[in-house]
Amino acid sequence: MNFQRGRQKDEPxxxxxxxxxxxxxxxxxLMVTTTYSRFSELQINLPEAGAVTPAERPNEITVAVDPAGQYVVNNQPVNFTGVEALSQSLRRAAPAGAEPVVVIAADARASHQSVVNVMEAARIAGFNRITFTTRTRER
Structure with a gap:
């Protein structure tokens, strides 16, 4: 017996x-369990080059670092035996009076450790003002 004779099948x-x-x-x-990492940013204000050359600053110590890791403090080569010795060289090169600015002129191929050594020596010497020299790219 077929009781569903007139009934149509429902489509799935x-x-x-x-x-x-x-x-x-x-x-x-996913929104609740996702962690959003915020990286600390270093705010740097780079100087712009103009047509006028800045005046010489008497309370400046220039430290040059070459790719081989050799240091030159105010155009005087320094034999690097450690950070303490470099710190003593910075103290001797410091002018009397106001706190000097340590200007680090590192070669692009100089090791990161060489630059950190200069920064550590300046900290040990008590010089808190440090800056870096760069050159602008020609376009």
Whole structure:
């Protein structure tokens, strides 16, 4: 006996509402568990080059570093035996009076450690004002 003779078959259909609910739950889970890292930024104000050459500053100590790791303090070569010795060279080169500015002129191929050595020597010598020399790229 066939009791469903005049009845038509229902077409199968896909219900998207549960799928959307699951996707929203996954999205909320990812938003809650994601960590957003903030990296500390170094704020640097670089000077702009102009047509006028800046005047000589008498309370300046220039330290040059070459790729081989050799140091020159105010045009005088320094035999590097350690940070303490470099600190003593900076103290001897410092002019009397106001706190000098230590200007580090490092070659682009100089090691990072060489520059850090100069910065550490300036800290040991008690000089807190440090700057770097750069050159502008020609375009």
């Amino acid at each position: 259909r896909i219900d998207f509402v549960p799928l959307i609910d699951v996707l929203l739950v996954i999205l909320i889970f």
